[in-house]
Amino acid sequence: MTMKFVRSTMAVAGVATLALAMAGCSAAGGSSSSAGSTEYTVWDPYPQHDASSDWAKRIDACGVDAGVTIKRTAYDSQSLTNQSLLAAQEGTAADVILLDNPAVTTLADTGALNDMESIGLDTSAIDPNLLGAGVLDGKTYGIPVGANTLALYYNKDVLDAAGVNPATVTDWASLTAALQQVKTAGHKGITFAGFASEEGTFQFLPFFWGAGANLNKLDSTQAISALTLWTDWVSQGLAPNSVITNSQNTNWEEFLTGDFGFAVNGTWQVNSAAKASFKTGYITIPAEAGGAAPAPTGGEFMVIPTQKDTARYDVSKKIVECMSTTAGQVKTADTFAYYIPATTAGQAALLVEHPELSVWVDAVKAAKGRTSDNLGANYPKISEQVYTAIQNALSGAMTPTEALKEAQTAAAAAIAK
Amino acid sequence: MTTLPARVGAARPDAGGAVGTSAPLPPKKRSRRTSFGTSQWVALAFVAPLIAYLIIFYAFPLYRNIELSLHDYTPRAFVQGNAAFVGIENYVAVFGSKTFAKALTNTALFTVVSIAFQFGIGLILAVFFRNNFRLNGVLRGLFLVPWLLPLIVSASTWSSMMNSDNGVINSALSVIGVAPVNWLTSPDLVLASVIIANIWLGIPFNLVVLYSGLQNIPEDLYEAASLDGANAWQKFWRITFPLLRPVSLITILLGLIYTLKVVDIIWIMTAGGPGDSSTTFATWSYREAFGTGNPDFSPAAAVGNVLILIALIFGFIYLRIQNRTEK
Numbered sequence: 001m002t003m004k005f006v007r008s009t010m011a012v013a014g015v016a017t018l019a020l021a022m023a024g025c026s027a028a029g030g031s032s033s034s035a036g037s038t039e040y041t042v043w044d045p046y047p048q049h050d051a052s053s054d055w056a057k058r059i060d061a062c063g064v065d066a067g068v069t070i071k072r073t074a075y076d077s078q079s080l081t082n083q084s085l086l087a088a089q090e091g092t093a094a095d096v097i098l099l100d101n102p103a104v105t106t107l108a109d110t111g112a113l114n115d116m117e118s119i120g121l122d123t124s125a126i127d128p129n130l131l132g133a134g135v136l137d138g139k140t141y142g143i144p145v146g147a148n149t150l151a152l153y154y155n156k157d158v159l160d161a162a163g164v165n166p167a168t169v170t171d172w173a174s175l176t177a178a179l180q181q182v183k184t185a186g187h188k189g190i191t192f193a194g195f196a197s198e199e200g201t202f203q204f205l206p207f208f209w210g211a212g213a214n215l216n217k218l219d220s221t222q223a224i225s226a227l228t229l230w231t232d233w234v235s236q237g238l239a240p241n242s243v244i245t246n247s248q249n250t251n252w253e254e255f256l257t258g259d260f261g262f263a264v265n266g267t268w269q270v271n272s273a274a275k276a277s278f279k280t281g282y283i284t285i286p287a288e289a290g291g292a293a294p295a296p297t298g299g300e301f302m303v304i305p306t307q308k309d310t311a312r313y314d315v316s317k318k319i320v321e322c323m324s325t326t327a328g329q330v331k332t333a334d335t336f337a338y339y340i341p342a343t344t345a346g347q348a349a350l351l352v353e354h355p356e357l358s359v360w361v362d363a364v365k366a367a368k369g370r371t372s373d374n375l376g377a378n379y380p381k382i383s384e385q386v387y388t389a390i391q392n393a394l395s396g397a398m399t400p401t402e403a404l405k406e407a408q409t410a411a412a413a414a415i416a417k
Numbered sequence: 418m419t420t421l422p423a424r425v426g427a428a429r430p431d432a433g434g435a436v437g438t439s440a441p442l443p444p445k446k447r448s449r450r451t452s453f454g455t456s457q458w459v460a461l462a463f464v465a466p467l468i469a470y471l472i473i474f475y476a477f478p479l480y481r482n483i484e485l486s487l488h489d490y491t492p493r494a495f496v497q498g499n500a501a502f503v504g505i506e507n508y509v510a511v512f513g514s515k516t517f518a519k520a521l522t523n524t525a526l527f528t529v530v531s532i533a534f535q536f537g538i539g540l541i542l543a544v545f546f547r548n549n550f551r552l553n554g555v556l557r558g559l560f561l562v563p564w565l566l567p568l569i570v571s572a573s574t575w576s577s578m579m580n581s582d583n584g585v586i587n588s589a590l591s592v593i594g595v596a597p598v599n600w601l602t603s604p605d606l607v608l609a610s611v612i613i614a615n616i617w618l619g620i621p622f623n624l625v626v627l628y629s630g631l632q633n634i635p636e637d638l639y640e641a642a643s644l645d646g647a648n649a650w651q652k653f654w655r656i657t658f659p660l661l662r663p664v665s666l667i668t669i670l671l672g673l674i675y676t677l678k679v680v681d682i683i684w685i686m687t688a689g690g691p692g693d694s695s696t697t698f699a700t701w702s703y704r705e706a707f708g709t710g711n712p713d714f715s716p717a718a719a720v721g722n723v724l725i726l727i728a729l730i731f732g733f734i735y736l737r738i739q740n741r742t743e744k
Contacts, residue, residue, distance in 0.1 A: 078708075079707075081710060082707050082712060085712060088496045089495055089496045089498070100710075102710060103710055106492055106710065107492070109492065109493050110492050110493040110495070110497065111496065112496050195688070196690045196691070197688070198709075240581065240582040241581035241582060241597075241599050242581050242582045242602070244601075244602040244690075244691055245576070245601055245602060245687070254583075257583075377492075380709060380710035383709075384710070391690045391692050394602075395602050395603065395604050395692065395694070396604065397692045406515075414711075
């Protein structure tokens with residue numbers, strides 16, 4: 001009798017526990033942004049900046065200005081794109097996300113983002129080439145927090161020893177000749193990032209566009225000549241074999257060893273280059289026939305995902321405004337060395353404080369959005385094929401021509417789907 | 418660190434199967450006993466948490482994976498939840514893909530070669546540590562290190578050691594006059610490189626399980642064999658190996674299922690590249706879903722289901738062998 005009682009009590013307890021657990025699940029699954037909360041969430045792709053960093057303080061200050069507290073979470077760039085997509089499906093997205101610019105149109109296409117027009121944010125002051133990555137079907141889905149791009153850093157000590165004057169590097173032929181000279185002098189020529197990710201495509205684009213190629217046709221003769229340039233550098237020992245696995249961080253670390261003549265890298269390394277143990281400088285990446293090649297714009301967009309509670313948009317708008325006004329952009333550029341302001345007024349204001357950044361301002365102005373040429377949400381599909389072709393060609397698995405032919409076929413199939 | 422839970426996890430579908438087969442038992446009892454009352458409900462209540470657990474953590478994800486693979490989930494359809502039903506189109510695309518043949522051979526090579534070496538080296542070490550000698554415990558502990566390190570650490574370390582230009586392996590080779598080897602960037606070598614790293618990772622598991630299996634072999638068998646004049650080699654082949662058979666089977670099966678679905682080490686070292694040179698089914702599935710800026714959940718789920726089927730086949734083979742040995 002007692003045994004039975006104990007048993008049934010335990011059974012009831014078991015069922016109750018289960019019910020509680022289920023309730024717990026559904027509660028936990030609820031939105032992170034409950035109505036009326038004064039805590040606003042911001043996601044960004046800068047895990048290298050912890051809570052005590054200038055960047056985190058700047059975001060906090062924007063929250064204070066808007067009268068709320070901000071909970072910031074940092075993700076690795078690639079996982080932030082995935083996280084944003086999953087959150088959009090669950091309806092648990094952050095109030096403001098700083099999203100890598102090629103991902104903006106992909107996310108906007110899902111209907112998960114508010115357009116700036118309906119939020120009431122003015123984007124007219126932003127440079128059109130920088131804003132382009134956030135425009136889909138005539139609507140703007142984000143505001144650049146600033147912009148960066150690529151250039152060619154050089155090690156002045158190595159170039160001097162090899163007798164190379166960086167001013168003479170104006171086209172591919174003179175660049176390759178300079179690399180030969182550096183190699184003959186016993187140093188290594190150039191390092192870049194050819195890793196199988198968006199970073200690989202990003203670093204290849206100045207050469208791709210600099211040859212006159214277009215992302216709509218990956219197997220054009222211009223595209224083949226660009227990939228051949230990279231492949232020849234590796235096969236002739238002008239670039240190390242490790243470029244195949246290099247990310248932009250690792251190629252920079254290679255450059256910092258002081259052994260390389262040149263490195264392809266971006267604005268964000270300016271401070272690091274200044275602190276290097278050798279003299280550095282930078283020039284724009286040359287196009288095949290001379291002149292500056294169009295480099296791709298990098299940098300994050302501030303986007304405002306759709307929320308169930310639309311009353312939250314007012315504060316989200318204030319947070320975005322805090323960072324996107326001219327004064328805000330200059331402040332971000334100051335805290336962050338990453339970014340050149342995305343407005344003409346902001347760039348002028350930055351140059352007053354930092355005249356040495358003028359090469360970067362020019363480069364950003366000449367830069368081209370990756371999703372431009374009307375690619376939009378198709379860009380990631382094309383990019384995947386571009387970096388796959390880079391991998392296949394650099395590793396010797398295929399010739400540049402074969403690799404790009406296959407890439408074009410695969411990209412066309414992916415887009416047609 | 419991730420190795421351990423993954424292996425425990427791999428054992429679970431098996432446990433789930435056991436529950437599944439025992440489930441039909443209560444109805445039998447019920448038909449014999451005419452009275453049913455609170456005790457049946459109590460029994461049900463006790464099973465309920467387990468059933469709920471199985472449904473939430475096994476049945477639903479599996480259902481969802483199949484559902485994903487039969488629809489066309491573009492990012493837009495994923496968020497809006499209105500993916501078009503496409504039947505087996507994703508599977509047709511997967512089987513027709515250029516990557517398929519490469520992924521199949523890579524998966525087979527990666528799994529078979531990894532397990533052969535992990536098991537072989539693990540067994541040799543287990544037999545070696547069976548002898549009592551000084552520092553036995555310390556050395557055995559040291560062999561567990563690969564298991565204790567977070568995978569991101571060990572994979573990144575292997576990756577930097579195998580770097581073509583400034584990796585420590587190539588520096589060591591250059592000392593003895595060998596030209597630099599492109600471990601991670603040559604399409605012909607890269608699979609071997611990730612297999613080497615994976616073997617290193619898997620030895621501790623095999624060592625521990627086989628070592629504990631050896632403890633169950635009675636010492637007097639060896640004594641008897643010694644009296645009969647058996648040498649060390651004969652003792653190994655006639656006593657250790659046959660008596661270790663059940664343990665070996667389960668070690669190999671767990672290793673098989675675990676190795677089939679390895680993503681992390683390959684992804685961190687090569688991301689499946691260059692090209693498809695080190696792509697297995699598991700990394701292919703991961704790449705489609707999360708590895709690019711353009712998530713393709715449907716083909717990823719299709720590849721994942723193919724992988725589940727392969728693992729299931731090996732599970733059945735194991736059950737057959739086990740049944741036969743029990744008879």
